[in-house]
Amino acid sequence: MEKKVLSTDGKEIRSIELSDEVFGREVSDGAIYYAIRNELANMRIGTASTKTRSEVRGSGAKPWSQKGTGRARSGHRRSPVWVGGGTVFGPKPRDYSYTVPKKMKRAAMKSILSMKAKDDSLVVVEDFTVDSGKTKDLSLILRNLTAGERTVMILKDDDAMVKRAGRNIPWLTILSYNRLRAHDLFYGRKLLVLETAVKNLNDFYAGQASKA
Numbered sequence: 001m002e003k004k005v006l007s008t009d010g011k012e013i014r015s016i017e018l019s020d021e022v023f024g025r026e027v028s029d030g031a032i033y034y035a036i037r038n039e040l041a042n043m044r045i046g047t048a049s050t051k052t053r054s055e056v057r058g059s060g061a062k063p064w065s066q067k068g069t070g071r072a073r074s075g076h077r078r079s080p081v082w083v084g085g086g087t088v089f090g091p092k093p094r095d096y097s098y099t100v101p102k103k104m105k106r107a108a109m110k111s112i113l114s115m116k117a118k119d120d121s122l123v124v125v126e127d128f129t130v131d132s133g134k135t136k137d138l139s140l141i142l143r144n145l146t147a148g149e150r151t152v153m154i155l156k157d158d159d160a161m162v163k164r165a166g167r168n169i170p171w172l173t174i175l176s177y178n179r180l181r182a183h184d185l186f187y188g189r190k191l192l193v194l195e196t197a198v199k200n201l202n203d204f205y206a207g208q209a210s211k212a
Contacts, residue, residue, distance in 0.1 A: 001117065005124045005195055010144035016124055016195060019202040021110070023117040028107050034100055035108030035182035042097040050090030053078045058085070105182075110205055112185045122191045124198055127156065130165040138165035142172070145192060152188035154180070156196035177201050 001018040018024065058078040066073050080088045116122040123145060130138050142151070152173045155162060166174045173184045177200045185191065193201070 003117070003122070003124050003198075005126055006145065007126050008128050008141045008144065013126065016198055018117060018198065019206045021206040022201055023110075023113050023122070025110050025114045027111045027115050029111075031104050031107040032111050032182060032186060035105055036186060038098065038100045039181060039183050044096040046094045046096050048091040049093050050087040052088075052090070053080060053086030056084065056086045106205060108182050109180050109185070112182060113191075113201070116185070116188075116191045121189065122193060124193050124195055127194050127196050129159055130161050133161040133164040135165050135168045138162065139169065142169070142192075146190045149189040150187065151190040151192060152184050153192040154194065154197045154201070156194050156200055178204055 001020055001024045002015050003018050004012045005014045005016050007013050056078050058076070060076050060078070063074050063077060064071060074082075077085065079085045113122070125145060128141065130141075148171060150171050152175060153162075153166070155174060155176050158176050163174050166172045173188065175181060175184065177197045
């Protein structure tokens with residue numbers, strides 16, 4: 001599959017070959033679903049906590065006699081049926097994270113990349129950096145490539161200056177080619193991929209498939 005490479009001015013300058021194994025494969029909806037579900041579960045903090053009847057403050061003495069008062073029998077004031085009593089089956093701190101097979105993760109990433117390429121939501125841009133690390137300079141470049149919609153940019157490496165410049169752009173998410181997130185890729189309206197990042201993706205995912 002061929003794709004036009006755009007300059008930072010938004011003009012076509014050359015073509016690049018996209019691997020069919022990465023950008024032209026059949027989309028697996030199941031792999032995408034499980035990958036996104038796994039990422040969201042791993043992000044949960046799981047600190048919600050309630051107190052049971054053994055943990056709330058209150059006397060353990062029996063409020064009144066078991067019989068003869070005309071009232072309903074009661075054991076102590078920490079009972080869940082009393083105001084200020086413990087909670088029954090309430091949440092406790094827990095770990096929601098779990099792992100999914102690596103093959104499923106790779107299939108999900110390749111499926112999303114293929115889907116974006118098929119929908120023409122994927123844009124290949126010549127390599128650039130922002131030496132100043134200023135948001136203003138990065139915004140001038142993005143103005144020629146996207147219309148301010150939810151955008152994901154894939155870098156060829158961990159470019160600290162580009163990431164620093166993009167921190168204050170609310171609709172922009174910046175990822176490295178070897179640290180993709182299915183949730184961000186799937187919900188991004190536009191996918192900007194640096195030219196060298198495309199080659200890295202071809203080698204990273206197609207190479208792993210050949211080894212498997």
